[in-house]
Amino acid sequence: MRVTILGAGAVGGWLAAGLARAGLDNPGLASLGILARGASLAALRAQGLVFLHGERREAFPVEATDDPAALAGADILLLGLKSHDLPAALPLIQRLRGPGTLVVAVQNGIPWWFLQGFGGPAEGLTLASVDPGGALAAAMPVDRVLGAVAHVGATVAAPGVIRLMQQDRLLLGDPSGRHPGPLARLVGALAAGGIPAAAVPDIRREVWLKLWGNSNMNPLSALCRADMRAMLDDAGIRGLVMAMMAEMAALGDRIGLPLAGPEDPGGERAIADRIAVTRRLGAFRTSMLQDLEAGRPLESGPLVGALVELAGRLGQPVPTLAGIHGLVRLLAAAPG
Known part of the structure; x- marks a missing residue:
């Protein structure tokens, strides 16, 4: 199985290390190519992909190039880009794809393919917060996609150097149900390389x-400049988290993705359980807070704006989500 990675940053680099490790032990299991440029390309060529985890250091020789033609037509094109970077990257993505290429996007928020074949009142809706003009959905329809959800903490320590803090699981699924073979091969290759990967029957539910x-802790952390422990220890912030979660739960009920069962009306128990899980992560700094501190664009559109837009299209009130999204938009637009 040939895999090309576009966006070998924190999460993409974590997966690249796993695939490279699997390929060392079994060259027939996975071959890997990374599209990179600048300092990242120079580092990958000079020292390989360096992977740090605790006291452990590994370096994997990888095929790295800035020429899309050299990596075009792989079995899997794995996108490690941020959601808001995908529309601008579409021409490059198209140059990397071949007729048989399946696209795997490891991203936060609602992906462009999410509502294709979804059913119910949200069937086929295109969200400008995620896919302006519907270009992504037209170029990469749901039947050419494998979905992915990563529960991992990793950073780019230096060009070509990935540091893993913690890894929980990588969930992969086939939203169209047409590619069980490639899905199984990809999961097998990742698992062989030490990635806790598993196939799930309903990848949309895992995304949701x-x-x-993410839709509450990420934007609130950027507004507060605080880690998750500090936010949940504050009664006022915790109340905002609960209000945002309740609004998203009601939206999920509306579109057919309930987050709580009939024995938990209003989802109060489910919300409390989810907050308890978040507390166990400790003083974790969200990706949006890290982006803010590094001066990078904030991923507020796919994480919060898409929910507000979807709710608006369906006439579902989400005042807290809308207010927080407005504050983050103003934060992102502020000078400096």
């Missing part, structure tokens, strides 16, 4: 469940 936490 992760977003239930």
Whole structure:
């Protein structure tokens, strides 16, 4: 199985290390190519992909190039880019794809393919917060996609150097149900390389469940400049988290993705359980807070704006989500 990675940053680099490790032990299992440029390309060529975890240091020789033609037509094109970077990257993505290439996007928020074949009142809606003009959905329809949800903490320590803090699991699924073979091969290759990967029957539900936490903790952390422990220790911030989660739960009920069962009306128990899980992560700094501190664009559109937009299209009130999204938009636009 040939895999090309576009966006070998924190999460993409974590997966690249796993695939490279699997390929060393079994060259027939996975071959890997990374599209890179600048300092990252120079580092990958000079020292390989360096992977740090605790006291452990590994360096994997990888095929790295800035020429898309050299990596075009792989079996899997793995996108490690941020959601808001995908529309601008579409021409490059198209140059990397071949007729048989499946696209795997490891991203936060609602992905462009999420509502294709979804059913219910949200069937086929295109969200400008995620996919302006519907270009991504037109170029990469759901039947050419494998979905992915990563529960991992990793950073780019230096060009070509990935540091893993913690890894929980990588969930992969086939939203169209047309590619069980490639899905199984990809999961097998990742697992062989030490990635806790698993196939799930309903990848949309896993995307929605992760977003239930990301849609509140990420923007609030950017507004507060605080880690998750500090935010949840503050009664006022905790109340905002609970209000945002309740609004998203009601939106999930509306579109057919309930987050709580009939025995938990209003989802109060489910919200409390999710907050308890978040507390166990400790003083974790969210990706949006890290982006803010590094001066990078904030991923507020796919994480919060998409929910506000979807709710607006369906006439579902989400005043807290809308207010927080407005504050983050103003924060992102502020000078400096």
